[in-house]
Amino acid sequence: MALQSNISGTATTSVLAAGENVNKIDTIRLTNTHASAAAVVDLFIDNNSIGTFYIIKNVSIPTGASLTLNEGVSFDNSLGGYALYAKLASGTLDILINKKR
Numbered sequence: 001m002a003l004q005s006n007i008s009g010t011a012t013t014s015v016l017a018a019g020e021n022v023n024k025i026d027t028i029r030l031t032n033t034h035a036s037a038a039a040v041v042d043l044f045i046d047n048n049s050i051g052t053f054y055i056i057k058n059v060s061i062p063t064g065a066s067l068t069l070n071e072g073v074s075f076d077n078s079l080g081g082y083a084l085y086a087k088l089a090s091g092t093l094d095i096l097i098n099k100k101r
Contacts, residue, residue, distance in 0.1 A: 003097040005086070006033075007041075012087045015095055018047070019079035024100035028055075028073050030086075031066040031094040038062050039091030045075050045082035053082075058089070074100075 003022065005015050016022055032039040039061045044054045061067050075082050086095060 003099070005095040007086050007088055007093040007095060010088055010090075012085050014083055015043075015086050016077055016084040016097070018077065018081055018083040020077055022077045022097065022099055023074060023081075025073045025075075026070065026098045026100045027096075028069045029066055029094075029096040029098075030061060030069075031096070032061040032063055032091055033094050034063060034091040036063060037091045039093045040089035041091075041093060042087045042089075043069075043084070044087075045084055047080075047082045050082075061091070061093070 007013050030041060041059055041061065042054060043056045044052050046052045055069065055073065
């Protein structure tokens with residue numbers, strides 16, 4: 001099963017809320033969908049009582065390119081666990097999360 005998000009603007013966007021129980025992630029694919037600008041992105045997990053931990057920070061994805069993350073992308077997504085967020089500095093982005101079976 002895949003989960004999708006479309007991200008634009010510079011506000012921090014929730015990709016997976018804590019409690020969605022998506023604990024076994026196979027890959028996260030970030031695709032730049034902007035016609036002419038690079039997508040500069042942070043992807044991080046956060047738990048209000050523990051803190052913020054970056055998976056990637058300030059990574060530039062060229063126009064028409066994708067970045068696939070396939071190591072170290074699983075985390076505790078239970079109700080007491082972490083939420084996954086994306087923040088763009090520029091561009092637009094599609095995020096596709098593939099869960100392990």
